[in-house]
Amino acid sequence: xxxxxxxxxFGPDIAGGSETHCRLVAEHLAERHDVTxxxxxxxxxxxxxxxxxxxxxxxGRLRVIRFPVRRMRSLHRFADISERVFAGRxxxxxxxxxFRENGPDSxxxxxxxxxxxxSFDRVLFWxxxxxxxxxxxxxxxxxxxxxxxxxxxxxxxFEVLGRLFSRAVGFVxxxxxxxxxxxxxxxxxxxxFSVVGSGLEPATSSEQLSRIRPGVPTPFIxxxxxxxxxxxxxxxxxxxxxxxxxxxxxxxxxxxxENVHLVMAGPANMPVPEHPNLTRxxxxxxxxxxxxxxxxxxxxxxxxxxSLSLVLLEAWNHQLxxxxxxxxxxxKGQAERSNGALWxxxxxxxxxxxxxxxxxxxxxxxxxxxxxxxxxxxxxxxxVMSRIEDLLQRSCRVGTKAFxxxxxxx
Amino acid sequence: xxxxxxxxxxxxxxxxxxxxxxxVRRDRRTRLLARGGAPEYRDPAIxxxxxxxxxxxxxxxxxxxxxxxxxxxxxxxxxLRTHLELASHRTLLGPLILFVxxxxxxxxxxxxxxxxxxxxxxxxxxxxxxVAFIEELAIENARLRKAVATLQGPGNAESVPPVAESSGxxxx
Numbered sequence: 339x340x341x342x343x344x345x346x347x348f349g350p351d352i353a354g355g356s357e358t359h360c361r362l363v364a365e366h367l368a369e370r371h372d373v374t375x376x377x378x379x380x381x382x383x384x385x386x387x388x389x390x391x392x393x394x395x396x397x398g399r400l401r402v403i404r405f406p407v408r409r410m411r412s413l414h415r416f417a418d419i420s421e422r423v424f425a426g427r428x429x430x431x432x433x434x435x436x437f438r439e440n441g442p443d444s445x446x447x448x449x450x451x452x453x454x455x456x457s458f459d460r461v462l463f464w465x466x467x468x469x470x471x472x473x474x475x476x477x478x479x480x481x482x483x484x485x486x487x488x489x490x491x492x493x494x495x496f497e498v499l500g501r502l503f504s505r506a507v508g509f510v511x512x513x514x515x516x517x518x519x520x521x522x523x524x525x526x527x528x529x530x531f532s533v534v535g536s537g538l539e540p541a542t543s544s545e546q547l548s549r550i551r552p553g554v555p556t557p558f559i560x561x562x563x564x565x566x567x568x569x570x571x572x573x574x575x576x577x578x579x580x581x582x583x584x585x586x587x588x589x590x591x592x593x594x595x596e597n598v599h600l601v602m603a604g605p606a607n608m609p610v611p612e613h614p615n616l617t618r619x620x621x622x623x624x625x626x627x628x629x630x631x632x633x634x635x636x637x638x639x640x641x642x643x644x645s646l647s648l649v650l651l652e653a654w655n656h657q658l659x660x661x662x663x664x665x666x667x668x669x670k671g672q673a674e675r676s677n678g679a680l681w682x683x684x685x686x687x688x689x690x691x692x693x694x695x696x697x698x699x700x701x702x703x704x705x706x707x708x709x710x711x712x713x714x715x716x717x718x719x720x721x722v723m724s725r726i727e728d729l730l731q732r733s734c735r736v737g738t739k740a741f742x743x744x745x746x747x748x
Numbered sequence: 749x750x751x752x753x754x755x756x757x758x759x760x761x762x763x764x765x766x767x768x769x770x771x772v773r774r775d776r777r778t779r780l781l782a783r784g785g786a787p788e789y790r791d792p793a794i795x796x797x798x799x800x801x802x803x804x805x806x807x808x809x810x811x812x813x814x815x816x817x818x819x820x821x822x823x824x825x826x827x828l829r830t831h832l833e834l835a836s837h838r839t840l841l842g843p844l845i846l847f848v849x850x851x852x853x854x855x856x857x858x859x860x861x862x863x864x865x866x867x868x869x870x871x872x873x874x875x876x877x878x879v880a881f882i883e884e885l886a887i888e889n890a891r892l893r894k895a896v897a898t899l900q901g902p903g904n905a906e907s908v909p910p911v912a913e914s915s916g917x918x919x920x
Binding site: 414418421425426427495665673674676677678679680681683686687690691694700701703704705708 | 758760762764772775828865
């Protein structure tokens with residue numbers, strides 16, 4: 339098949355969840371199909387400043403075509419429109435305007451889709467919340483497959499989404515929770531879909547990794563990813579500081595509890611306070627990331643909004659147990675299905691679960707092992723790609739039927 | 749070597765979480781009582797029932813589809829207005845006034861606007877939670893009234909007095 343993948347920004351150095359998912363899936367699709375990436379010249383998802391050169395290039399087996407962004411995002415205008423529509427006071431026109439302000443605004447990309455989409459058998463769009471998908475999907479009806487990467491946040495409640503979701507001929511979901519979320523918002527029954535998640539290669543042998551210490555105090559709990567209030571990091575830091583205070587004051591305290599460190603590895607979008615039990619590493623390379631995962635006592639995922647936590651899957655790939663935010667349906671669902679993580683909804687539960695994982699090493703190791711079993715069963719590339727291939731075939735049949743129906747007229 | 753132990757027997761996370769949550773609940777009740785919380789909480793069954801109602805409102809209800817806001821109608825009249833709308837009623841000077849507000853006053857006071865906004869958002873979250881709690885209590889009350897009516901027998905199904913009467917608040 340001749341496939342196009344539309345994504346708001348693209349590159350090996352771009353770390354966002356949707357972008358990484360798109361790149362990995364596209365690379366695997368390219369083993370059997372001709373794959374073209376249609377994207378913008380932007381690298382920064384906040385400003386959408388043009389940084390990559392426009393035009394066609396190659397990245398491995400992928401053909402990449404980049405289009406310039408017409409205007410950078412105005413943070414004030416975006417904040418103002420967000421405030422209006424998130425308060426439930428916006429009209430459908432306001433909601434559409436929200437997608438325009440969210441960007442990236444690339445008329446040339448949309449024009450390309452309009453003029454050339456017929457040359458692709460299928461056009462896959464990643465992340466419904468960006469203008470590239472919201473305004474792109476209606477231009478390639480009968481061919482559009484949407485990978486919504488939807489989270490249970492205020493955007494999913496927009497009225498205009500019912501129309502968008504009814505225009506795709508197929509959906510790739512990351513979790514059953516995401517499917518449920520989109521199904522509730524769609525006008526009418528959903529087009530064929532598949533819940534695929536994302537694929538992982540088996541982790542580097544833990545024996546190899548275990549010889550190299552990661553250079554941080556042990557035992558440590560690990561946070562991997564962008565340090566951002568939207569990722570639940572403010573709450574995590576508050577909980578962790580309180581936990582340290584209570585642990586040091588506890589009578590007959592356990593050494594594992596008292597000496598625990600929190601290691602945060604990732605770029606920071608918020609001030610991170612100094613604390614003797616907190617180590618900030620900034621953005622780390624792949625090797626350091628693997629070593630951290632191999633040596634941590636557990637991974638903590640405090641995010642309230644997720645469509646799939648790739649870092650959680652990575653942790654399980656290393657047999658690492660996890661502690662996740664139970665208010666996020668996706669994370670709790672992943673924890674329940676895998677038997678590989680505990681969850682918390684408030685400080686008391688956070689402290690109780692953390693103490694359990696730190697003081698019951700056998701059970702914690704079992705949770706990690708169960709997480710790995712789950713990854714082996716659900717998230718290896720051959721399985722993930724067979725689900726996507728199956729969906730591509732099924733959506734072809736739906737697309738043809740819809741085309742014939744359109745030709746026949748009302 | 750890695751700092752982790754070898755895995756043991758299978759662990760069922762659902763069961764383990766129930767145990768941890770039960771322990772947390774017991775500890776919280778003890779703490780509340782020690783700090784002078786409601787004496788009714790000395791009865792563990794009452795405490796569990798109260799917590800269950802609050803948890804349902806907190807975790808299970810969709811806070812965007814509640815009855816009270818639907819009955820009140822559009823949020824325009826009663827909801828917190830967190831976004832800023834700049835307007836002027838003057839026909840001639842209006843555009844100039846708006847320009848000054850947008851380009852001079854707003855950027856200069858943006859920090860104050862954003863500081864207030866965060867607190868408005870928190871207040872809005874609290875309001876929604878409170879509405880959800882009230883609705884949950886109303887549902888619980890309706891359920892109990894129905895159960896009482898059923899216990900009184902089919903002939904008395906309609907005879908359960910309204911709450912105001914049964915709690916002694918008789919109309920004059």
